[in-house]
Amino acid sequence: MAVNKFPVEGSHIMMFARSIADGNEIYYDEEYAASTEPGRVIAPPTFAQSSAQFDPDYFLRPKIGEDWFGSGKEATGIKREAGSGGGGGGGGGLHAEQHFEYHRHIGPGDVLTAEVKPGKTWEKEGKRSGKLVFSETVTEYRDQNGELVITARGVGVRTERPVDQ
């Protein structure tokens, strides 16, 4: 996904921190944050992943007026055979790995861009889910001055069938 404008906002950081059950005041209280070493509200370490909110084409968000593959009356809103199409994670396969390198910690007021570069792909035979196809992407987050702030590397996996439990 490419994101042309990811404005980092205080309320989004607060909601994100709540969603990972992190009550650290540095994520929402400006006064407290001013007394800390960073000196301002910063985002939790994995916050950059929520740049998906600012990708107009992000495929795991329902779009107005378009069919959605989750359930309504039926188990899925689009025509497709159960268990077909790669399985294992519904729409996008499963997340296998995620890595972040922090060049600077981001906070409210930063306006980021995200540029995605495809990485390696490889295959492996899995014990619990058949053939596994891995694919890597590298995302470079830059700030309003064009400075690299976070380098992210994600690995996704598509499984032949759902993972045995």
Next chain:
Amino acid sequence: MALAAKDLNVGDTYTECLVEDLTRTQIVMYAGASGDYNPVHSDEKFTKEMAGYPSVFAHGMLTMGMTGRMITNYVGDGRLTKYGVRFTSQVWPGDTLNSTATVDDVTDGIVTLSVETTNQDGAVVLSGYANARVD
């Protein structure tokens, strides 16, 4: 509070309970904040009938996010320079997760931690590493 290199020894550990009895609502909160609305995390009907899993399950990134909380509570705010993980098992509603950071190395003002998060059965759900600046 940040860590001081002089107080750290290889093999030191820090542990936190990340969540007890993970709720579907917490998973929905993560979907809403992160923007990842994959129905396998919130839509029981789709997940059982189409994806072939016994129930919805957590985003890997929710586990990574909660594990990150353990790490920042240990190393201090704004101190991380690297954080990476591999998702080794799915996390389900009802799971209780504990996470431990272990000091592997302290060199030139950087601590290297190995990180592991396990569920109530002792299965490793996430394993990874973090680097952080220390005083």
